[in-house]
Amino acid sequence: MQKLRFIDLFCGIGGMRLGFEYAAHSLNYQTECVLSSEINPDAQLVYKHNFGHTPLGDIQFIAELPEHDFLLAGFPCQSFSYAGKKAGFGDTRGTLFFEIMRLVDTHKPKALIFENVRGLYTHERGRTLETIKHEIQKRGYSFNVFLLNSSNFNLPQNRVRIYILGILDAKPQFGLISDLGAKDSHSYNYEQLSLFYPHRKNVTVADILEDNxxxxxxxxxxxxxxxxRLVKDDFSKLNGVRLIDYRGGNSIHSWEMGLRGECSSDEIELMNLFILKRRNKEFGRHQDGKLLTREQIASFFAHSQLDEILESLVAKKYLQIVNGKYKPVSGNFSFEVYKFLDPNKISVTIVASDAxxxxxxxQNRVRRITPREAARLQGFPDSFILHSDDDKTYYQMGNSVSINVVKAVAQEVISKTLYYYMQSKQKVKL
Structure with a gap:
């Protein structure tokens, strides 16, 4: 059996490696990881427990790469994330991509598999991705980009990530299809999606929940x-509900829960209207965070005791006054849960900050998902050894890749790479 040698850069806890190994084994190939690199000591520890060796540290101190066939890299996403500062290559972390390219020059593998956040696709109006494309292509690799949603790969999570693939001296046609999937976890519709993905299973959050x-x-x-009290004894009404203070819709707010002091029905009504109406264009062009005057509030909440209600909300710190205008107090008030998953739907994207x-x-319990359930949302098997600290596991799972997606991507890349490699060997013989 042929052995595929690979390198695992920015390996984290080993999600890319696991998916790649699953793919290779499904194609009847053995694998050998000849080098791995990860700077975070907690991730290094988990990697060692599961794969038997500790990854090297900072990539910038690696002089060259050993001989290998495939290069995997889930390089840092903070520089390109919608949630980050969007600094891109102006950020030190962004330049780590060029460290990968520096190492590629020391020994060119047959193929590259990179993973990152979807924000990379449109960052700087596409200029960042064009830079990456240029750097990859000038080294003789093909360049293919796919936006893939984990929910299309038998995982109950609405998670979109970008995959950048390159094969040396080849022009492959991959069988992957970019698809952002459902707009959100609430609009997920298995019947509709299954028309385009006939091999998909109807997997929901219920499938990853632990029994006890x-x-x-x-x-x-x-x-x-x-x-x-809020759901009137019917806890199933929590399914799909957010606990958040700057959105309306299917949400529960701190003033409804009385977290900073009990609120009257009038106070609750005013707060709910406030966060809804402050988005109106008539109050300004800013999409979010508009401050409103008393007169503007009165235009949608006509009440004989408006001044007293506003004063009470300020005293309880649900509202604050800034330059004579009213603004909801920022923050999430440390809700124990910020989102209740619907067992019959898919999960929102799990992220490091609040997984x-x-x-x-x-099963008649109102609880947080467990670290193992978070791991299952990412496709990690139950045999995978998690960090002993729950919070570190949540963080690592939010930062990890979806194993099923990596496996599908790697199957394509391995098959196409070896096909083109055999073709080139035959041409040399001729």
Whole structure:
């Protein structure tokens, strides 16, 4: 059996490696990781526990690469993320892409597989991606880009990531299709999507839930008591609900829960209208965060005791006054859960910053999802050894790749790479 040698840069806890190895084994190839690199010590520890060796540290201190066939790299996404500062290559982390290219020059592999956040696709109006394309193509590689959603690969998570693929001296036609999937986890429709993905399973959040997780994941009694009052004893109404203070829709807010002091029905009505109406163009061109005067508030909340209600909301710190205008107090008030997943739908994208605050109502328990459930959302097998610190596992899973997607991508790249490699060898013989 032929052995495929690969390198795992910015390897994290080993998600790219796991997906690649699954793909190779499904095609009857053995694998050998000849070098891995990861700067985070917590991720290094998990990697060692699962793969038997500790990755090298900072990529900038690696002089050259050993001989290998495939290069995997989930290079840092903060520089390109919608949630980040969008600094791109002006950010030190962004320049780490060029460190990959420096190492590629020391030993060119047959193929490249890169993963990053979807924001890279449109960053700087496409100029960042064009720079990456130029650097890859000038070294003789093909350049293919796909936006892939984990929900299309038998995982119940609405997670879109960009995959950049390159094969040396080839012009492959991959069988992958860019697809952003559902607009959000609520509009997910399996029947519609399955028409385009006949091999997809109808996988939902319910499929990754543990039967009897530790009681430490239960929400606090006081938190549950307030939620029970709001949903009138029907906890299933929590499915798909956000707990957030700057959005309306299917949301629960701090003033409805009384987290900073109980609010009257009038106060709740005013706050709910405030966050809805402040988006109106008549109050300014800013999409979010518009401050409103008393007169503007009165235009949609006519009440004989408006001044008293505003004064009460300011005193309870649900509103603050800035330059004579009213503004909701920022922050999420440390909700124990910021989103309740719907067991019959797919999950929102899990991210490092708050994967530990995704909730679920399951088997008569109001709780947070467990670290193992977070791992399952990313396609990690239950045999995968997680970090002993739950919060570090949540963080690592939010930063990781979806194993199923990597496997599908790697199957394509391995098949096409070896095909073109054999073709070139035959031409040499002729």
């Amino acid at each position: 997780p530790d009681s430490k994941y239960d929400c606090s009694p006081n938190f549950v008591k307030v939620l029970k 530990n605050r995704l909730g679920v109502y399951h």
